[in-house]
Amino acid sequence: MIDALGGTTAAARLGETTPQQMTNARTRNRLPYPTFLIFLDALAALEKSADPRLWGIKPLKRQR
DSSP states (O other), rough: OOOOTHHHHHHHHHTTTTHHHHHHHHHHTTOOOOGGGHHHHHHHTTTOOOOOGGOOOOOOOOOO
8 A cells, every 4th residue: 555655755745644654554554544534535546445444444334
């Protein structure tokens, strides 16, 4: 996901965070939650998407 946004520094700039936080996010496989909407919007512009679980957001269980 970070690579799709241009790498650690570019993702940090986009998410208004530090490159170190992006490196930590990559290591933990968990992105900082304040970047959720920002990153989803940037990915949509690239015609890509990401699983909300990368931010620790549980998927919605659909009721029938």
